[in-house]
Amino acid sequence: MTDDYVEIARQGRLASALHTAGYKLTGPRLAVLYVLEMELCHASPQEVYERGVAIYPALGLSTVYRTLDILTELGLARPAYLGDASQRFTVHHDQRHYHLVCDACGAITDVDEDRITELxxxxxxxxxxxxxxxxxxxxxxxxxxQAQPARPPVN
Amino acid sequence: MTDDYVEIARQGRLASALHTAGYKLTGPRLAVLYVLEMELCHASPQEVYERGVAIYPALGLSTVYRTLDILTELGLARPAYLGDASQRFTVHHDQRHYHLVCDACGAITDVDEDRITELxxxxxxxxxxxxxxxxxxxxxxxxxxQAQPARPPVN
DNA sequence: CCGGTAATTGAAATTCTTTCTCAGCTAGAA
DNA sequence: TTCTAGCTGAGAAAGAATTTCAATTACCGG
Structure with missing residues (x-):
């Protein structure tokens, strides 16, 4: 596990938006952006933190919260409740977030549909x-x- | 302030659904249902509690959470993030929840639109x-x- | 390439929110 | 009216989010 994440994250859409808005692109921040962009589109701060630590061991939970706040402010993420059990989750996409959320297994499917946007x-x-x-x-x-009446599949 | 709320809440849509599902219609529970139905369609548990205490002084916060959980389970409410600052909010309606949320003042407007449902x-x-x-x-x-560039109006 | 500075950082403390526990109470069927 | 399963509030506990602060760092200008 090298430091490739820095270059990858730096070239991403999120990093570019932060930079344009005048935020510094620091190591911890880039680790969070990398996780959000390459690994977890829909995740709790805790999950982002756990993945982030694997990339940048000194990462602090505060930084995860702070980065998510910035992304939310810039309209690149938003808080949401996805499914029953889940706590506060954040997601990201352009300005449209369309989801199918399964009540049973919690699976989240992204949908992109212009007609909804227009409507x-x-x-x-x-x-x-x-x-x-x-x-x-x-x-x-x-x-x-729907097929499996009783027990949820994976998660 | 008499106990009118009991009769009013008892006749409401929410109380009827709880009763059908086999839940007891107790004083504290009816107070919460009254608040949700007559006063606050979109509210945090804390807000529901504060209003509820005005109606039923012995009301406990636990009961608010428990009642909101039941409503969620029955599909009559759902957790959501409405706007920026707000913490966990809950709303209620049939099975459709369409909102316009103002970023500046936090105002929430309900929308009812069959075309979205169909789509x-x-x-x-x-x-x-x-x-x-x-x-x-x-x-x-x-x-x-949109007209008022700087300061948000009421809240 | 280097220095200065304002932004950013992690850890710990704190605050806020939600859930759990439990002994007493109560709605509503019989 | 009686009985009992379900419901209650209070307080404790657990969990999530925010704040504070001294140390560190990105990156602009030279």
Missing amino acids: ACSLAAGLGFKPRGQYLEIYGLCQHC | ACSLAAGLGFKPRGQYLEIYGLCQHC
């Missing part, structure tokens, strides 16, 4: 609301868990 | 997903805050 925007416009982003979550049963 | 359902169906409910949040600036 939501026209809806907001009709009410004089200026949208910055949007979040759609459909919860229910994934294909796997 | 989301057809989307899910195409992926073999069986939807139980859905949640859409559009965040941005409300009409008021």
Whole structure:
């Protein structure tokens, strides 16, 4: 495990946005961005921290929270409750976050659908609301868990 | 302030659902349901508690959490992050929760739009997903805050 | 390439939120 | 009215998030 993550993260979309906004690209910060971009799109701060420590051992939990806050402020992440048991989760994407969340196994599937975006925007416009982003979550049963009546599969 | 809340809450949609599911309709529980139904559609447990105590002084915070859990389990409420500063919030409605959330003042506007429901359902169906409910949040600036460049209005 | 400085850092303390425990109480069926 | 499973509040405990602070560091300008 070398320091490749620095170069990889530095070239990423998130790092670029932070830099543009005037934030410094430090080692710990890049480790967090690397985790979010390459490993975990949807994760709790704790999970991000655990993965981050594997990359940058001195990483502190505070830095994870701080970085997630910055990303949220820049509109690159957002807090959400995904599924039942999960605590505070954060996700990232452009300005659209569309998810299918399985009630049984907790699996999260990303969906990208322009029609929803259009519909939501026209809806907001009709009410004089200026949208910055949007979040759609459909919860229910994934294909796997519909077949399997009792026990959840993986997670 | 009499005990009218008992009769009012007892006749509500939430109380009826709890009763059908076999839960007892107790004083503390009805106070929470009253608050949720008549006063606060979108609220943190703490806020529900504060209002609830005004109605039923002996109310405990545990009961608020427990009642919100039951409502969530029955699909009548759901946890969500609404806006920036807010902590864990819960909302209630049938199975559809569509919100416009203002980034500046935190105002939450409910939206009811069949087209979104249809679109989301057809989307899910195409992926073999069986939807139980859905949640859409559009965040941005409300009409008021677009005009007012600096300071948020009420809250 | 180097120095200065304001931003950033991790650890620890703190605060806030949520869950658990338990002995007493109560709604509602019989 | 009686009985009992379910419900209660208080306090303790666990868990999550934020704050503080002295030490460190990215990176701009020279």
